[in-house]
Amino acid sequence: MIGGFGTAGMPAELIDALIEQGATALTIISNNAGNAETGLAALLKAKRVRKIVCSFPRQSDSWVFDGLYRAGEIALELVPQGTLAERIRAAGAGIGAFFTPTGYGTQLAEGKETRIIDGRPHLLEFALPADVALIKAHRADRWGNLVYRKAARNFGPIMATAARCTIAQVSSIVDLGALDPETIVTPGIFVHRVVIAAGAATS
Amino acid sequence: MIGGFGTAGMPAELIDALIEQGATALTIISNNAGNAETGLAALLKAKRVRKIVCSFPRQSDSWVFDGLYRAGEIALELVPQGTLAERIRAAGAGIGAFFTPTGYGTQLAEGKETRIIDGRPHLLEFALPADVALIKAHRADRWGNLVYRKAARNFGPIMATAARCTIAQVSSIVDLGALDPETIVTPGIFVHRVVIAAGAATS
């Protein structure tokens, strides 16, 4: 599971570390399928990924994914963006499956269980957990409490809840108590490792 | 739908206004069933409530509810607290129903559909929407963006999403832009009316 929407919130340094670490035959859950040659695109280019679960692989600069997909070297599970987000949240919140109206009657509903609820047709969608989540946040404390920066928040808070091991890269670690309890977005209970990636601060 | 956990976050002034307004034969969704003689308890005492959906009616000071229940003058739908919260959230998020492990194999599962997901038995629970939500927050702006105060947050943010008309009582209304976009808990899209109830500030 890799956070980010395009490059906002993408944990580039953690992905670089994953490339260095060498794990292979990965299944990646992420909204996009990489941009240009860095981050997730670099992981794809290194042929470490067997399958990607995402909502929007095709972008103007997704040529690495495009090439692998056309060559049949990567599997794709295409999920509507809101269903992707909700399946990730469900995994974190102990919900086994849910009924959603999104996608009913479309190609993406093929093979899925349907049910009319309150007069409206729904599809059954299942929780989508991960072994590891790599996310990017703004600041952390020693308990792993996190706050994010602007729209880089996107998938971070829900992915943090849905993985057995969540690793967050942040711009800085502050003293315990320095983050206002009212404004913490991801409580530390969901975060297992915090890494400072100074170069990762986007501004 | 009435916010609050015990008296923290209970919109006492809005409930008083509802008593004055006169609506009757109400179905109330709230975590508890009133404390002492004020707020929700006063609404019950005025015989305005036909049914209550809650997780924890019995409290040391819930004598108004206790009396009505024993006299058969109020219906009770008892829901585990997390299932109550999740059903409310589902209503706000357009999820028709979901499978949860909570309550499986208990009295509260009677008559409910079950399914094994990933080896674990689950119950099917349906979204719980409302016509009106009365909630209490700390501060609002003119768009209805809300922040809460400490553990008075509880059911407010999810109830706000699940009603056709959400009315929030707050201690103060601040200028648009005075609430930090990073720390707004309930975006104004979910709030239809804001009422200042100065006496309602709990400290």
Add this chain to the structure above:
Amino acid sequence: MTRWTRDEMASRVARDIPEGAYVNLGIGLPTLVANHFSKDREVILHSENGILGVGPSPAVGTEDPDLINASKEPVTLVKGAAFFHHADSFGMMRGGHLDVCVLGAFQVSVAGDLANWHTGQLDAIPAVGGAMDLASGAKQVFVMMEHLTRNGESKIVERCTYPLTCAACVNRIYTDLAVMNVTSEGLEVIDMCSGVSLDELKRVSGTSRMFGRAG
């Protein structure tokens, strides 16, 4: 045949969106609508990557890579804006809280079926993003598109040949030739570009399920 320009179309859509509405403008043509809201009308823009209160494009040199819209273009905030995560953002969409979404389309059927995510070509890489969530979730779905493809084929069809985004979800269609409401009897034409007749519109659209406003 005279046609409305893209800005004329956008201006017309903007005029039809009421004060105080929460609105999502889809990728492409619909983004133009943002430039056409009257100064005295407050419309609050949603971006599915977790923003309510999206403002205009930033001045050159002040872009922030963490502040982008769903098209991944840099944006700013207006006063009153809020950030939230993806599950909350799509809960907002799916839960029917957005008043209007304006979407581009490949095809719209006279029954309001929308096809806007996939041309169905075998070598195309499919990408759905938030299109299905928006189409099935907003209180009103407006489509904004050219009436004809570059090859002169009508994008208004009796029945979509491209894969559906959502069945029977479109409420109103804005093209460079006309504005039409989707009704159970077919498309009610409520406005046409000057010089275009209803008969001509039916002819280029290849459908008879189109009628003028009653009364």
Add this chain to the structure above:
Amino acid sequence: MTRWTRDEMASRVARDIPEGAYVNLGIGLPTLVANHFSKDREVILHSENGILGVGPSPAVGTEDPDLINASKEPVTLVKGAAFFHHADSFGMMRGGHLDVCVLGAFQVSVAGDLANWHTGQLDAIPAVGGAMDLASGAKQVFVMMEHLTRNGESKIVERCTYPLTCAACVNRIYTDLAVMNVTSEGLEVIDMCSGVSLDELKRVSGTSRMFGRAG
């Protein structure tokens, strides 16, 4: 028969909760555990009404009605605390993120079935609160209770006669007589109050499905 005091029980539970654990202490007896954590052990307390990082009771006169725990008693925060809403709080519980919850009980069966929400009496007003969520969601469920009722009946039973909170969810039981792990073979007694024998424990518990620690 000698018995551990409530504070001795609480102290024993506190000793068994590891450094860094996220813990929910249920209403009643389990709340005592909070007073017994060693100063050099950092344990983070969860309250289901939306707090992580619950601290000790406030000094008299400094109570804040908006800062209460699940028992609706005033509390304080420790540094690092965070607030969140009810759906997030119960997502945390249901999603298996809490390391330990400590619950009171009416009855626990030798199979680890828990009954702690309802005595099943006809005139009782049922109230479930978060009991079922905690019991089915935490990684480890500890029960803390007196071994016998006031009438001398065992609260450890072969089969619960009260309505269940959750089947087969309890991992360990702390009573005033013994500490027991729930295993597939029955209750493994890992500690007993001094002067209590395994035979005596079986006798008062009315079950033979109880055994001493191997080796």
